[in-house]
Amino acid sequence: MYQIVKAEKLADKIYLCVVEAPRVARSCEPGEFVIVKMDEEGERIPLTICDFDREKGTVTIVFQTVGASTEKMASLKAGDAFRDFVGPLGNPSDFVKEDLESLKQKKYLFVAGGVGAAPVYPQVKWMKEHGIDADVIVGSKTKDLLILTKEMEEAAGNLYITTDDGSFGNKGMVTSVIEELVEKQGKHYDVCVAIGPMIMMKFVCLLTKKLEIPTIVSLNPIMVDGTGMCGACRVTVGDKVKFACVDGPEFDGHLVNFDEAMKRQQMYKTQEGRAMLRLKEGDTHHGGCGHCGGDE
């Protein structure tokens, strides 16, 4: 069992847990993820690592409730435990392995959408710890859904916050901020890291391709084991089929086939997918896919 030392609601439907997992805490790096399983009957749910403390042996995860399994997870309190917590999985972000001196010559732009702020945070924090000031754009639908802004403020060089409805910071999508910074303010970026909803990453990539900024995205497709064994997470990158769990989760965003990836996510996520799923799975679908609202 993996003890929860802190549980907190960050925003509507967004929760944070600090979990005792010494092996994961000791070896994880920014960019990697974990798989958690709440109880015997629960699904294996992949979640990116938001923070870690090697000395205390703890790992911080952030999740959004989107269905039966995550709904159950939202009720966990400090003192409760996850039945299973495995990781780190996937590969660290490329910059972790890069030569620090050459890395310091590069200007990074991080773009976080929604819960995507959670996996972006440890990357920005890593940059800060290594003496690199990165620019960070955080976007969400509305003020109440913004998370980790204080932490991000401390770690970022410049922080730009934008909300779709203008209730906090700039009004508009993250792409409009990128345009503002690059085209109006004339800022230059060597690398963009964009993490958030698939549709956001798609549009950021369309823009950065035009602006000729190499862009890394982090994908979170449907997975079962997370160690390469099942192939559920396959994604087309360029002309190759990759497994997000062992080849990713970070890929060259300009090569990712987002339309296919979104279709594959639809298996469980969109209205169409829900209807299709009910139709296709019939009685065997009893909630817990994490997306359909399950047995409501």
Add this chain to the structure above:
Amino acid sequence: MEGKRDMMKKVPVREQDPKVRAANFKEVCLGYNEIEAVAEAERCLNCKNAKCVAGCPVSIDIPAFIQEVKAGNFKGAAEVIAKSSALPAVCGRVCPQETQCEGQCVRGIKGEAVSIGKLERFVADWSREHGFVPAAPEKTNGKKVAVIGSGPAGLTCAGDLAKLGYEVTIFEALHEPGGVLTYGIPEFRLPKDGVVQPEIDNVRKLGVTIETNVVIGKSVTIDELMEEEGFQAVFIGSGAGLPKFMGIPGENANGVFSANEYLTRSNLMKAFREDYDTPIMDAKKVVVVGGGNVAMDAARTALRLGAEVHIVYRRSEKELPARAEEVHHAKEEGIIFDLLTNPAEILTDENGWVKGIICRRMELGEPDESGRRRPVEVAGSEFEIEADTVIMALGTSPNPLISNTTKGLEINRWKCIIADENNGKTTKEGVYAGGDAVTGAATVILAMEAGRAGARGIDEYLSGKTES
């Protein structure tokens, strides 16, 4: 059996009726009872130069255990088997006996071979039901060995080393131990709570510790285990790895699964049960591509979940790599075999879901490097099979996680770990390996043989090594 019994024939084994079992996940084969087992044991000729033993990868003294069964001494039979195998209830169920022990049986020359597999299963089930457990060694020798993977290779290696007094820890990446016995082979062929769990518990009772949720190469590396956690030797039994796909158009459509994914959802995550959260697609018409045991398992799982199931295989029935019993059971249950057929493209609807598969007819040409006749496409033979689900059961390629993160561990051109088959020795000192990670996808019993060889190699290495 009226009057005189036909000693040329096996005592038939009771099975669930095909029509009934096609709709449940209970075990297909019901096994022998005591009377049937003794009757079958009487057919054994107790050959002096027993060829069956040579046919067994772990060299169980088969005539000796069968003589004990014949005498009604089932505990004695279990003790004979325990000398050579840690997982008899598993092997009695999943070994390809027809090409191993039973394939060598002298009885088989004129009649039917002795049902060695069913007798092994009987003895294992009997001893479990009667609470016979292997004895743990009285004291350990204080030497720590790490075993990576809790499948058949790892469990066997760990069990053998524990019996020799080593302190063994198994590291398992998934949340349940058992490897392919847990995630791969279905409940109806190998019951999890009834058979797999008790065999794993028996290995634990020998003093072996199992730590789940540890991905070696990620959570901790082999070098760290040896340098920081005090393990003096390591056995890698990490299994097969990444599922293969064909590379045909439409393969990433919704409704195309690897057999690994489909079986893992059903077996490990128990998606076939109402009370578990993980979903599995309620397919109406399934095409399974491949002809091995994994293909049969996926097909028969889909059938039990209510689908019409076709197996598409590019060679003929004779070349099917699956165990004869699995093919027989699959046919009895109503699986449709489309042989000499090869998929060319998966068709999708406007929402990206599978709606069919285009196949081509094949004919057999000259033998290829595997000795099997090479299938060749028949020109202009394309046809469509309607389907909403396609399951690819084409084998696996090795997972590079361990080889990429272990200094000095070499792999061959197929990316399998290089290891000596006699003792499991790899290119890195103190590190041994066996099973699918070394050979590519094979069988449970061959993995057990490799686990046993690895334990021997590690014991030779550590007993020759002076205490530091």
